[in-house]
Amino acid sequence: MLLPVNAAMMDACVLATLEREDAYGYRITQELSRGIGASESSLYPVLRRLQKDGCLTTYDVAISGRNRRYYQLTPRGRQVLATYKEEWIEYKKCIDKILANNTVSEENQP
Amino acid sequence: MTRNEFMAALRRRLDHLPPEEQDAALKYYEEYFDEAASEEEAAQQLGSPDAIADRILSDYAPPAAASPKKEGRSALYWTGIVLLCVFASPFLLSLGAAALGVALGLAACVLAALICVVVPFFALSLAFLCCFFALLWAGAVAMPAFMPGGLLLMGAALLCGGLGLLNGVFTGYLCYWIGLLFKKIFSSRKRKKEARAK
Numbered sequence: 485m486l487l488p489v490n491a492a493m494m495d496a497c498v499l500a501t502l503e504r505e506d507a508y509g510y511r512i513t514q515e516l517s518r519g520i521g522a523s524e525s526s527l528y529p530v531l532r533r534l535q536k537d538g539c540l541t542t543y544d545v546a547i548s549g550r551n552r553r554y555y556q557l558t559p560r561g562r563q564v565l566a567t568y569k570e571e572w573i574e575y576k577k578c579i580d581k582i583l584a585n586n587t588v589s590e591e592n593q594p
Numbered sequence: 595m596t597r598n599e600f601m602a603a604l605r606r607r608l609d610h611l612p613p614e615e616q617d618a619a620l621k622y623y624e625e626y627f628d629e630a631a632s633e634e635e636a637a638q639q640l641g642s643p644d645a646i647a648d649r650i651l652s653d654y655a656p657p658a659a660a661s662p663k664k665e666g667r668s669a670l671y672w673t674g675i676v677l678l679c680v681f682a683s684p685f686l687l688s689l690g691a692a693a694l695g696v697a698l699g700l701a702a703c704v705l706a707a708l709i710c711v712v713v714p715f716f717a718l719s720l721a722f723l724c725c726f727f728a729l730l731w732a733g734a735v736a737m738p739a740f741m742p743g744g745l746l747l748m749g750a751a752l753l754c755g756g757l758g759l760l761n762g763v764f765t766g767y768l769c770y771w772i773g774l775l776f777k778k779i780f781s782s783r784k785r786k787k788e789a790r791a792k
Binding site: 508509510511513517526528529531532533550551552553 | 646649650
């Protein structure tokens with residue numbers, strides 16, 4: 485992607501991935517790298533930070549002799565995600581307006 | 595890079611982190627290797643352990659910066675602490691004195707407010723009592739001359755007496771509650787003092 489995904493957008497994407505169902509690290513990485521091409525090196529710190537901020541909790545599930553750590557949205561996480569979604573719509577509107585205006589002014593130029 | 599090489603490199607780089615942070619991060623990447631289809635695939639997706647460690651360390655800048663102090667609490671560190679205490683002491687003492695002053699002032703205000711509440715009630719009771727006797731006397735005087743008027747005055751006297759009695763009981767309760775309140779305040783202060791002494 486030409487436009488980089490900043491830290492806040494990364495948070496929003498991770499929260500959104502977990503909105504439908506809980507998931508474990510590898511799974512989240514797969515979803516995100518498919519979606520926005522995020523590399524794995526950036527995911528773990530994001531998960532850890534969101535967890536510390538109280539947006540995520542974890543629980544462990546034993547699966548074929550090893551451990552899988554699932555991440556789950558907390559009520560606060562849902563709230564933060566809702567805020568991000570609203571912010572995104574606003575942001576998109578602003579950028580759209582600027583991009584559209586520039587196109588119009590270019591067209592108006594003789 | 596093999597799984598073992600990757601994990602060893604990561605472990606080395608995260609050495610300065612608090613143990614629970616190290617543990618969480620290492621577990622996460624162990625799990626990642628477990629989940630991936632193959633070791634090579636995981637290593638390739640994860641990229642350089644150094645880059646990952648940099649990201650993790652940059653997120654934990656405060657604890658990472660604090661841990662070297664823990665290791666080598668140098669003479670400079672202790673000198674700094676002592677100097678800080680010395681320089682801060684006038685400030686801390688004056689802060690303590692100010693807090694004490696504020697507490698005493700507040701206590702005085704509360705006491706004054708309570709007195710202001712209680713004294714009028716006493717006065718009201720006294721007034722009712724005076725009314726009772728005055729009306730009783732007036733009724734007794736008026737009775738022989740004009741019986742209904744005398745009875746009316748006597749009735750008014752009884753009404754005043756009753757109101758005075760009720761008010762007196764209420765005032766008594768008020769005093770009792772205030773006493774309880776003070777007891778509570780002082781006992782909690784005592785407890786605090788005891789806790790501080792410990």
